[in-house]
Amino acid sequence: MKLYESSVKNPVGTSLIFIGIVLIGILFYRQLPIDLYPEMDLNIISVMTTYSGAGADDVEANVxxxxxxxxxxxxNLKExxxxxxxxxxxxxxxxxxxVPIDNIMNDVRDKIEMIYSFLPEGTEKPIIMKFSSDMIPVMTLSATAKESSDALYKILDDQVANPLNRIPGVGTVSVTGAPQREIQVNIIPEKLEGYNLSLEQVAQVIAAENTNIPAGNFDIGSQTYMLRLEGEFxxxxxxxxxxxxxxxxxxxxLRDVAVVKDTVENRVQENYTNGQRSASIVVQKQSGANTVAIAQAVKEQIPLLQKNLPPDIKIETVMDTSDHIIASINSLxxxxxxxxxxxxxxxxxFLGRWRATIIIMLAIPISLIGSFIYLYLTGSSLNIIS
Structure with missing residues (x-):
C-alpha cells in the first residue's frame, strides 16, 4: 500500500521512473537478437562417416x-x-x-578418436554435428546458369559464399547442388598389367606426389621463416x-597407363528451380546473431555480387526466415x-473519465517495453514465442 501511496503522492518521480523504463526498454530492444525460435539445443548429435566406394553391407559391417x-x-544416451x-x-x-550437450560432444569426439584408427583404410574422418535452433538457415538462395554450369560451384564459392561469409553475424555459407570439379584418372587395365603395376601402387604414388610437405624453419637475423615444399598440382x-x-x-x-580427364562430378541428385537446374546457397547465422539484420545485409549484397558474376548466372531468394519474423512482429x-x-x-x-482511460492505455505498451529489459538482461532473443 505504501508503494501505491508514494507513487500517487509523487507524480513527477513516478513519471520519471516510467519514462526511464520506456527509454531503457527501447534502447535494449534495438540490441536484442531477433530470431524465429528461441535458442535451444535438441540434445541430438549426428555422426556422419564417408567410406567411398564401399557398398551398404560393407559400410554396415566395417564402419x-x-x-x-x-x-x-x-x-545419458537415450536412443x-x-x-x-x-x-x-x-x-x-x-x-x-x-544434460550439458557440449560435454557430451567432447565425450563423443574422444570415443571416435579412439576407434578411428581401427576403421578401414580410406574411411574419412567422421563429421560430428549437434542439432540446435541455430541450424535453421537464415536464407536459402538459388543460382541458375546456362553456359557456366560446369564451373558454377567454384564461381559461387569464390564470388558469392566468401563475400557473404564476411557479413557480421554470419556463421557459415554453404554451396550445394552444383557439380564440383573432379580430376579423373582412368586406368587402362591392359597397359597396367603389361608394366606389372597394381592399381594400389599407382594410387599411392599419386597421393604422395600431390602433397605439400613442411620442410622446417630457418632463421635470418631475428626473423624465423617456415619452409614448405609445394607438391600439390x-x-x-x-x-x-x-x-x-x-x-x-x-x-x-602416368600417361602411359592411364588417361587423365579434368571434368566435373556426375551427380545422382540434381536441384531445380522453376524447371532449371540450379545450385543452392544456404546462409546460417552465428549463435545469438540477429536474423533480420543478417537477412537484410544479405539482400543488400546480392545485387552487388550479381554484377561480378557471368551474365548467365542468376541468383534469387528461395526462402527467407526474416519474412516470417517480420510478419509475426507486425501481427503483434x-x-x-x-x-x-x-x-x-x-x-x-464504463468510467467516463479520459484521464483514467489514458493511464490504463499507457500501461499496456509500457509493460511490453519493460519486458524488453528482462529479455536483454537474461540473454534471450525476441522470437515468436517470447
Missing part, C-alpha cells in the same frame, strides 16, 4: 557397427539409430534433456608426368493497437 559399439557407452548406405554411415544419438596436365614405376631402366609415366503490433483501442473504449464507456 557403422564399430562406431555403434564405441558410442553405446556414452553417458541410438543408424543408417548405412553406399559410401556413407549416419548415426543419430539422442540424449536426455537437461595446379594443373591437371601435370599428373601425366608423374613417374609411377620403372620398366627395364625406363621410367613409366496490430494486436496491441487493437487491444489499446478496445481497452480504451471499454474503460471510457
Amino acid at each position: 557403422t557397427r564399430p562406431l555403434e559399439d564405441a558410442l553405446n557407452s556414452t553417458e 541410438l539409430t543408424s543408417q548405412s548406405r553406399d559410401g556413407m554411415s549416419l548415426i543419430i544419438l539422442q540424449f536426455d534433456y537437461g 595446379d594443373d591437371s596436365r601435370e599428373l601425366n608426368n608423374i613417374i609411377v614405376g620403372n620398366s627395364q631402366g625406363h621410367a613409366i609415366y 503490433l496490430e494486436t496491441i493497437i487493437l487491444a489499446l483501442i478496445i481497452v480504451g473504449l471499454v474503460v471510457l464507456f
